[in-house]
Amino acid sequence: MAALQALLTRFVPPSAPGDGYRAVKDHTELLEGASPEPAGRQSPRLLSTTPSGVARSAALFVLGVLAASVVWGLALSRPPSLDKAERAFQAAKAGMYDDLDAQHSKGEPRARAYGPRPRRPVTWREGFKTPGPKELLQGEAPGTSLYESLRPDLRYLIGDAWSGLTGQFLTSISLIYLAQRTQRIAVVPSPWRDDEHYFNTFAKMGDLFDLNKFREQTGTLVLELSDVKRFDLDHKTTEREQIGCFKGNNFADSGRTFDAFNLDASSWPIRRLDWWANDATEAFILFDMDDDLRQNKTASFAAEENRTVPRNMRDSQLLCIGNLWSLTELAAWRAGWGAHNYLVADGRQEEKGGMAEMLSPEHHGTHPGEPPFILTYLDFRPEIWDVALFAARKTLGVVDLPRDLLTVHIRRGDFVTWCPSGHDCVPPLSDYEAAVASQLSHLPRGTAVLATTDDTSADFLASIRALGWYAVDHAALGTEALLVTRYGEREHGWYGSAVDQAIHSIGSAFVGTEDSQVSLVAALRVAAWSGGRAQMVKRPK
Template sequence: MAGANPATPTTVAALSTFSPRPPPMQASGYEDSETLLAHRPAPSRSFLSGIISMASRRRFAVATCSLTAVSLLGLWFFGSLWAAGPKPVAVIEDEISTIPPIPINSSESSVAVVVDPLGPEFNLVGRPTKHFRDSLRPDRKYITSWISAGWTNDVMTYINLIYLGIITDRIPIIPMFTPSHIGGAVPPIDFGLVFDVPRLRTALGKPVLEWHQVKNRHSQELDEIGCWNTWEAVQEREAYPRRSQVPEHLKLDISYTKAPTWIKVIPHFEHDMHSSFWSLAALAFPEARSANLVPPLKSPQNHVLLPPDEQLLCYDYLYYVCANQPFEFEFDYSPAWRFVGQYMYWTPTIERLADQYVRRAIGAAEDHPTPPYIAIHVRRGDFKVWCDEDTTGCFASLPVIARRVEEVKVELRQRKGITVNHIIMTSDERNTTWWEDVKTLGWYPIDHSQTGELLGPWYPVLIDAAIQSLGAGFVGTDRSTMSMLARKRVESWSDGATRIFKWGKPDSDDH
């Protein structure tokens, strides 16, 4: 992400001119209730008297009152937001998600209530409960896992989880994101505040749930569960399951069963830790499960011994998983990307914020559309461990990156007839001289000087990731998973032009 770049500081007042607005209603085939009421022709009294019976009048009155109540609630809620001024995005979306529904008695109403058959309403017993098992339907099977890496790798882990759910015919339950990259004191953020889950479900044609829809996020009740321990089966340096903060947040007491070593893609190879999707999938079915049960480990709190759960299948870690070869996300055939990842779009709020930050960076006029741009991601901070003390000859220079930018410009012009004049730079580099050189090239940095204060610590990286993926073209850093996902998004979402520059020595990117 852009980190502490030397762009001109933005005041709170200036940022409030494009402060986050409540996200639009999810598309459901219905207009906003206020719009419906405004455009519905008013029926005449004589017409109603002629065709509506006494019982029908009662149903009509109940439906009208319900619609009016929804309208008044919406007017009050959004009016209060307008009057109170900008709020952090997480606060706004949390308030929207907790608006209580207007009760409508289906026996007395002719209003059709639309329920997503792929959502929690059809795939759970009801509202979130204190114990997760009380929410699970007995006629459904589920799958879950935990994250334990940097944020981009955690995104990839959840992509793998959803794909494994598809091939095992189980409903994935996605936990929250934990703040591995921004400090443990920062609260987690819901998966659904980052990615558009209803849109994902629709694209997949499969249910996708979040843990807060299953277990009440405020529950302090401890749940016992048995899970597969894949970590000890694929590496020998750590003699315990992969550690994660997620079970603690979910109040889970886990008894782990070590998975068989045949899940490992390259047997006995200490330098790789990948298992295969289908070897893990086999453990989801009765025959392979029963044939590979070994004595489980005691759970850390209640010291229970439980075999892997049959209804809620769970694995300790799914980052190192592939179909054919390790780190296959890099390749165009990657099934996890093709069947899941490319359909994980940002929420409308994240997309809107990314657009607003780009417009502010380039000084776009309010009455003009956002011009096409090329985004750059330069990752340097933690990559210094791969370089000598002098990183000058290790990291790619700005002229090397500029050459790749020109290649993207030429391809966009020749292949798509798009002329791009705006280049957006995102990076974790903190050297002010380097940022001055970026601006000398006519490229635009993203100013996050107020982002954390106004929106929260999660949003600098979320906004940067969205900016990188929503351009007409992209140039990124070799060996960075953040760059890799941005490249794949630009290619999948916009048919854009992309390049990745190599680094490590002065001639690494010669071509």
């Protein structure tokens, strides 16, 4: 079996096309036959009903032959474009060192860790291992029913999400954090789905971020919805199930993922507290912990609105919050500082006095509750790092990335027209230049500036380079073609966005764009992972 798995890994790309969860090109193509079936775990109990040892052996032999056929079928049917892109990427990585100036060392880069700071795994406790899907669910999960996959003796927290990669990421880590605070198992809405930024495609959170490493190092109990119930976009292979969700803290309470699992969610706008703190983190915790309060308010609302209380709202096993987006603790909410208004990286310390100069970057700013823990330890997948580090090294023309590096995120795209006037809504490059100069004053002389942007026109990239900065161009590097062919998504989709975010995180300081969730999270990562400063370039109002 190990040899078979190794052979499969040799020929199949990191996210197999048949798993039904990788980024799907678009809704229509999926419905027309792009293999929507999930990659559910096959339980050994499927073989335990074989009536005799002889029959069991025969069944295993037949399965082995079929598996070998599948492997060779996949190998032979693998798209030539994918092989070409993979070969080009590996060749570029191998040849990159020969193309560098003689001043740089030859051979493989020196080992250096990127991402979260190392943490001693919770598995150091003798005999303890953080439970995963197998232990946290029952039956043949993922199954055809959400409720039947849940263990009756455990408590779960679930929610939906929408927006692009960072919006869904913030929603998911808020859900994980709230589950930790209320001693529940987080069921994040994955695969994430978006029809505004990524052409109605899907991507699993676990394909972009290393959830297994996060579990092992932190002891966090977290599942993806795809672990619990089968992915069923056309509603043909699973049960249609009702689920009641208390309104979250987002102005838009709907999401994009539940429907792909044949879940019919209803929103229940019941106030947790009858005062301004209704959407603060503490209000969600109190509402969860006080069963009588929650049940009474739900019954009263159902009577007033002539509604039937859904199955999950009748007890405390499965609590659903419609859309959390980003939690903010009580004090920060009262002061008006939090992720909900993008001021989390600036912080009240900037207002007056000398506190800003006294605090290290990781303690600077009014952070919401979840980033200090979850953002600190939730890393990107190795496959994302592989592409990100290659792109950074190739763009900078170095083998070993410099220890001091200023990363920049220049957001344009839909921001160009996103303001009251509808035009001239993005800051000019001169504003970024001023912010970069300010940050460079805190860094060693000669620190390089590495920028990413969603405006990949030749003229705009040239204008960035004219400032003496380096600009990542995934099209020229070949990394865009690699991601498109490897994961089946369009240009700069889920995986491309994750790669850029990994690039941002390697900076020892960061400059971003005001109101951008990508910049917001990058600033928090640089502070948590490198102790680096961050500055947001203000947008025209």
